[in-house]
Amino acid sequence: xxxxxxxxxxxxxxxxxxxxxxxxxxxxxxxxxxxxxxxxxxxxxxxxxxxxxxxxxxxxxxxxxxxxxxxxxxxxxxxxxxxxxxxxxxxxxxxxxxxxxxxxxxxxxxxxxxxxxxxxxxxxxxxxxxxxxxxxxxxxxxxxxxxxxxxxxxxxxxx
Amino acid sequence: xxxxxxxxxxxxxxxxxxxxxxxxxxxxxxxxxxxxxxxxxxxxxxxxxxxxxx
Amino acid sequence: xxxxxxxxxxxxxxxxxxxxxxxxxxxxxxxxxxxxxxxxxxxxxxxxxxxxxxxxxxxxxxxxxxxxxxxxxxxxxxxxxxxxxxxxxxxxxxxxxxxxxxxxxxxxxxxxxxxxxxxxxxxxxxxxxxxxxxxxxxxxxxxxxxxxxxxxxxxxxxxxxxxxxxxxxxxxxxxxxxxxxxxxxxxxxxxxxxxxxxxxxxxxxxxxxxxxxxxxxxxxxxxxxxxxxxxxxxxxxxxxxxxxxxx
Numbered sequence: 001x002x003x004x005x006x007x008x009x010x011x012x013x014x015x016x017x018x019x020x021x022x023x024x025x026x027x028x029x030x031x032x033x034x035x036x037x038x039x040x041x042x043x044x045x046x047x048x049x050x051x052x053x054x055x056x057x058x059x060x061x062x063x064x065x066x067x068x069x070x071x072x073x074x075x076x077x078x079x080x081x082x083x084x085x086x087x088x089x090x091x092x093x094x095x096x097x098x099x100x101x102x103x104x105x106x107x108x109x110x111x112x113x114x115x116x117x118x119x120x121x122x123x124x125x126x127x128x129x130x131x132x133x134x135x136x137x138x139x140x141x142x143x144x145x146x147x148x149x150x151x152x153x154x155x156x157x158x159x
Numbered sequence: 160x161x162x163x164x165x166x167x168x169x170x171x172x173x174x175x176x177x178x179x180x181x182x183x184x185x186x187x188x189x190x191x192x193x194x195x196x197x198x199x200x201x202x203x204x205x206x207x208x209x210x211x212x213x
Numbered sequence: 214x215x216x217x218x219x220x221x222x223x224x225x226x227x228x229x230x231x232x233x234x235x236x237x238x239x240x241x242x243x244x245x246x247x248x249x250x251x252x253x254x255x256x257x258x259x260x261x262x263x264x265x266x267x268x269x270x271x272x273x274x275x276x277x278x279x280x281x282x283x284x285x286x287x288x289x290x291x292x293x294x295x296x297x298x299x300x301x302x303x304x305x306x307x308x309x310x311x312x313x314x315x316x317x318x319x320x321x322x323x324x325x326x327x328x329x330x331x332x333x334x335x336x337x338x339x340x341x342x343x344x345x346x347x348x349x350x351x352x353x354x355x356x357x358x359x360x361x362x363x364x365x366x367x368x369x370x371x372x373x374x375x376x377x378x379x380x381x382x383x384x385x386x387x388x389x390x391x392x393x394x395x396x397x398x399x400x401x402x403x404x405x406x407x408x409x410x411x412x413x414x415x416x417x418x419x420x421x422x423x424x425x426x427x428x429x430x431x432x433x434x435x436x437x438x439x440x441x442x443x444x445x446x447x448x449x450x451x452x453x454x455x456x457x458x459x460x
Contacts, residue, residue, distance in 0.1 A: 007297045012376060015292075022381045026392075035339035035392045051258055084385060092333035094262065102396055118333045121262060123398040125270070125410040131261035163255065166265035172330050173268050177250065180272035183319045184246070186295040187395055191435035196438055202446050203455050210382075213276060 031148055036102050038078040040147045041110060042112070047148075055083065055112050056102040056120060057145050063096055075110070078145040083107075087114040094119035100140045120144070222301045224441050225450035231434040238434070244334035249275075257414045262434025269327040270401075271418060275425035276320040278403060280348060281383055283313035284427060286379035287355070291373035301437075303369035304444065306376060307359050308436035312429050315354035321345060332396060340389035343396035346384055351379035420438055 036056035037047040047053055059078035063084075064074045071088045074097075087101055095101065097119075100120035105113045122140045164174040218228050253271035260267035287309040293302035324342070325335040336342065355372050362368030390399045402408040408415055445451050 004296060011292055011377070014374075018378060018381050022385075024386075032392070033340045033392075035337070035396055036394050039392070060442075092331070094331055098428050116333075118337065118396060119331060120396050121331055121398060123401040123409055124258050124412050125263075125267055125401065127258035127411065127413070128261040129258075129413060144394070145401065148394075166268065168258065169264065169266040169330050172266060172326045173254070176269045176272050176326045177254070179322050179326075180276065180319060183315050183427075187315060187428060187432035188435075190311075191432060191439055193434065194439050195442075198442055199455070199458065202442065202451065203361075205457060 010140055034146075034148050036122070037146045038081040038147050039076055039081040040078050042083050042107060043081040045146075047107070047122050050106060050108075052104065054104050055085070055101055056100070057083070058142055059097050059099050059101055061094070061097045068130065076103070077143040078147070080147075083112050084110075085112045086112055086122075087117055089115075089117070091117055092119040092120055098140060222299055224300065224445050224448070225348050225389050227301055228441055228450075228454075229361040230436055234427075234432050235434050236428050239431045240423050241416065242431060244424070245420045245427060246424030249417045249419075249424050251417075253414075253417035253421060257417050258411075260414075260418055262310050263331055266327065267414075269323055271421045273320060273323040273327055274375065274402070275422045276316045276323060276420060277345070278422060279429050280313060280317035280320050280345070281386060282374075282378065282426070283316065284348060284352070288314060288383070291376035294369055294373045295377075300444070301441075303366070303373070304437050304440045306307055306355065306369060306372050306435075307440050308433050310352055310355040310372075312432045312436065314349060314356060316425075317349040317352055321349065335395050339397060340393045341395050342388050343380055344386040344428065347382055348379075351375070351382060354379070384438065385458050 036054035039055070039057050041047040042055065043139075055076060057078045060075040060077045060082060064117070065073065066072050070090065071086070072091065073084065073086050075082050075084050085105075087103065087105075095117065097105075100122065102118045103112065103114035103117075103121050104116040107113075124142070164170055187194070221230060249271060254268055257267050257268070266357055277365070287306055290302045290305035290309065293299055294306060321342075324345075328337070329335045355375055358375055359368050359372050362371060390397050391397060401410050402415065402418065442454075
């Protein structure tokens with residue numbers, strides 16, 4: 001065997017080993033890499049019960065109710081379940097019904113009390129006239145909100 | 160015309176991004192050019208080069 | 214084919230090749246970038262959802278795409294450098310690292326400037342943003358490692374190893390938004406299937422992308438020339454080149 005072939009095998013082995021280690025690492029830590037829980041996770045008890053966490057979903061159409069001052073109540077939904085949210089504070093510019101939202105807070109008596117609300121916009125870009133003429137609701141897809149339990153399966157279903 | 164600078168209220172973010180991008184583009188062109196000029200001057204002098212193991 | 218490749222990989226012929234190619238590539242880069250930015254900022258319609266803030270896409274996406282492409286290029290050069298010991302591949306690692314680092318930093322900064330008005334936060338620790346930050350540290354690691362060795366061959370070998378190990382991060386950055394929940398949205402154009410952007414918004418983006426790739430190409434070629442000049446400073450071809458310039 002020439003020295004070049006030895007080096008080729010060594011580098012090949014390095015790449016193979018790295019790939020394997022990376023794959024094992026992701027399988028083990030996949031849950032920790034999830035940025036937020038979904039309403040399904042909260043309802044099905046996969047999310048921490050009283051701890052601070054992030055909840056992501058779509059603002060349900062017709063669910064936004066504004067109260068005194070900056071108080072706002074709305075419902076967050078993924079493809080299956082929904083959770084009602086209470087928030088007092090300034091909403092991002094993109095907040096509207098049908099919009100993807102990631103809220104930080106905790107579950108209190110079945111309601112998610114949010115301290116911070118961030119907007120999660122989608123990957124679609126079009127001029128306003130086209131969005132109007134499409135007439136369909138420009139609400140976002142629920143697909144990006146994957147339950148934490150089976151990330152691989154839902155990701156495969158989405159693609 | 161004024162709309163182009165205001166960007167619907169997002170002017171500072173849009174133009175800030177463009178400014179950063181132009182700065183990175185310019186640096187990517189200028190840095191190697193300056194480095195080359197300096198290198199050519201240094202290498203042209205063989206005596207200085209012998210002492211220096213850069 | 215192989216003889217052509219070998220001849221190009223020799224330092225003097227690569228130097229000459231780069232010298233000829235760079236001005237044309239630069240002209241193309243300026244035209245394409247100019248078209249992309251002017252058409253994107255001025256003529257493209259505003260987005261139905263994000264208004265004018267979406268125009269940051271015309272610098273953010275090219276920067277982010279380059280941050281991954283340049284790292285991939287660096288990792289391929291690293292494999293060639295380790296297995297075949299081709300000097301030009303070692304030079305490519307040294308030259309690509311600063312270019313890649315600058316575009317990664319640009320992707321992060323423009324992303325922050327886009328995140329603040331749209332998401333409501335400059336920074337969040339989701340999988341996409343975190344892995345892109347790791348990518349910047351990998352580039353900086355290669356730059357630092359390269360500077361730490363006096364012996365050029367030893368430096369190249371150390372950098373090549375780091376570049377290959379770090380390549381694990383490239384698919385993570387790319388697919389983080391599909392594998393995990395993230396605040397960052399999924400890809401618009403650099404994906405399989407139909408791009409989810411209208412043509413009048415997409416054409417300037419393709420222009421800006423091609424322009425940025427060409428510009429990064431010019432920068433990498435020029436840096437490779439510099440590294441070659443320094444490494445080969447005692448070689449006949451460099452002495453001749455310098456004598457020619459002096460004359």
